Amino acid sequence: MNDFWVLAKKELMSLVRDRRLLFGLIVLPLLLFPTLGHVIGVGIKAARGTTQVVIANFDNGTYSRLLIKSLELAPNISVTVINASTIEEAVKKAILMNKNVLVVVPSDFSKRLSAGMDATVYVYGIFKSLGAGIKESVGEARLREILSVLNKVIAKIKLEQIGVKNPSVLLNPISMVSYSVINGKIVQISPTLVSAAISSQAVSIPLVVFMMVTVTAQMAAGAIASEKENKTLETLLTLPVKRTTIVSAKIFGTATMGLFSTFAYLVGMRYYLGSVVAGSSVSLAELGLKFHLGAILLLSFIVFLTIVFSLALAMIIALFAEDVQTANSLTGVVIVPLSFPTWVLIYTSLDSLPRPLQLLLLAMPFTHPIVDYRRLLMENYLPVFFSVLYLLFLVAVTLSITAKLFSGEIVLTSKFRWFQKK
């Protein structure tokens, strides 16, 4: 085994045996995200279950009976008609009956509709706690849909009464069938569903890249600063091993852990999103968007280069710190602002931004995995190769600075401390 592998093995052993690090990097994303997604999914599922509606009917006319009948026949709605003399009494009864939605039909409801005037129903969402309010909003949305159907039924009856032969055509003269065009191919899925599928990726990929970059940078900074803090650095630097070997073994160890951590975050995030958006979205494969083996390898290489850049930068910063706490704080101060602009890509695509902003974002190495992920999905390979060249250049520069600093005295003489020891 050569010096590199001996040192790389030591780095990995030290990282794997650090229980706090292992928990934060691997266990937490694998446990936390799926659990969180499951809990939210259960909440959404419960909200999407039957809506418990209470109706206080102050009208008792033809149209209010038609409304109640429509609600009773509608799916996912359970209707209970109550007797009440005032709205306050109706609200109290609805709360006592543990219902989510109260519908109040005013006394002039049928009279106004019969006279050809508009009528109103009043809907009260009953919040029992200050939670997300999903149940109440879902309930209201369902009622809107039912009222829309009822409006059409009533309008149809009225139009037939005045002798219109085909009232449905008059009510809906234009219908719409929507398709999406992806990568030049027509897909028989509406743009709304396509947007939903793409937006889930738009959130998860930048989030995973942000976590990956900040976590691995902290790890690398810790790997250098802990050598100073634990007083092992001087011994390490006097061993018959090239300084570049020491640096590259440290980068290899932390990058390997970083890749495992990224994988854990991706798996965790996939379960989270799978639980949250289950049943409401289509997969990318259904849209004809999938990665070929070459694209997967290229994207993995881009992620690896981004991680290595982040590690080398963190190591440069950590060389100036005296202890782990200072190294982590300094790294956070530099890496977080550098990676933060990637969040812009959650809300928009790179192409839709003004040119100067595009260039600014592309100058940030951390945006490249996100941008290239989208380019590879669209089989747009040429800019991805430029991206690889740019990242290779940045990695070469930061690594050579790291190696140069590591070969000099500054690694021993620089003792910046953010927090004073008490």
Add this chain to the structure above:
Amino acid sequence: MAMVEVLNLEKDYGKVKALKGISFSINEGEIFGLIGPNGAGKSTTLKILATLLKPTRGRAEIAGHDVVKEADRVREIISYLPEEAGAYKNLTGYEYLELMARLYAKNEGKAKKMLELGVKLSDLGEKLDDKVSTYSKGMMRKLLIARALMVKPKLAILDEPASGLDIVNAYEIRQIIRRFSRIEGVTFLISSHNMLEVEFLCHRVALINRGQIIEVGTPEELKENYGTKNLEDVFIRVIGGERCE
């Protein structure tokens, strides 16, 4: 033959002159002590010889190799123990020695022999299977001394080898160094401000104060020249203080 040659060595930290042109030489197989108070320049001298710091002026050679121009070569023949040293907390003592043996030895057989010697020198028994984070200060120092010596360097540079240890542990470490020097013929450069330790261990000593070497000689020569009973009194005399009766 001289194992170490130091000539007009100077080191500046900004405006502070840590070394002001020191010169000395150490013979092969010799235990050489560099003694002086805190801030005298002992650790800076040792760090330059260990290739960690670069001198501002002057030169130093180990076994004929320049410590700046041939730093890689020098690192192959020295072993350095800093005053405040630690080991990797998440490794066991045995794994730590194994790691170091593999980095020094370029083949498995040699690494195995080094490791066997390290285990013997540390005298830590079953405790070597425990993580370093569980070690006491004395156990840690024994482990580090074993690490420094098991590679049988041409020159062992030990900065305050018994620093902060109780009487028993300090005694054991001094015994290890003496025995190792006698049996293996390794050259030692030891820094200390413990004059009794130096008197017990060293064949020759250099007294250093404020970045300058004031005297060099055997403990007996120095005591005789200054008419004192121990090196502590010699040192006080040399730096101009009063002898404590």
